[in-house]
Amino acid sequence: MTLDDLFLLTLKDIYFAERQILAALPKMAKAAQSDQLKQAFIAHREETEGQVERLQAVFEALGKRAQGTSCEGIKGIIEECEELLDGVKESSPVRDAGLIACGQAVEHYEIARYGALIAWSTAAGKGDVVALLQSNLDQEKKADTLLTRLSNSINSVAATAA
């Protein structure tokens, strides 16, 4: 296996992951109590559509067909999120605190994967690919920062909820 092979494998992994996240975000938006949190998930879903397109452009730049590979990491993280939602009743502010934690676990998974893909394509001198991946990484980091900001007020309310 060459570094190009490892890159392609990880690209297929994050491509699968982004499409799982596309499916999960509307459910997270629906479950959110806070309007700001709901809007954050809806806006990030739109961003994620653009990210999937950028990944398709990366496959194209490599002359490969856009294709996902089942990604156990993101499946596990989303599964934990669903278990959590099942365990917290709909009207509880604690649910939003949990949703933020789910969202941030997803963002950090993506940050790690894009970090590796960018490092490998930089080492291989593929500047066009690096630029596409960097746009996705920047959006994930911004989404993570926004969730941290929203969590301050949401956690204060959740801490006093019975």
Place this chain on the structure above:
Amino acid sequence: MTLDDLFLLTLKDIYFAERQILAALPKMAKAAQSDQLKQAFIAHREETEGQVERLQAVFEALGKRAQGTSCEGIKGIIEECEELLDGVKESSPVRDAGLIACGQAVEHYEIARYGALIAWSTAAGKGDVVALLQSNLDQEKKADTLLTRLSNSINSVAATAA
């Protein structure tokens, strides 16, 4: 479910995760070709032992028994790592590039979980618990930064490997 319940559930999740990581790190150290990377995994295993002890102190501060809950997120990430190692032959520098990516996916999972636990215990005014968790988070971030630093030279070698 209260925020305290959510905290305890997530604490059990990261306690399970840290112990899975304790078991995985010696395998990662053994698989690493680069001496620096091998040493980084060995040193982080020692740190992880301290992290498990700090988590036990958090359980104690809450008057609860230290206990893990099966964590699908970390299981998925470690499973992906093992699949990768099976696919790359032992003598290849590409293997080290993959090991770093695995290590960073693990670190980011932990960074997300500790971030949530710290936010919740801060909101609940539990300063002693915050301090213990912050020590663990600082070590995970340092470990992630070290892996990024090591990846620069390792990826350059891997990029030219057949």
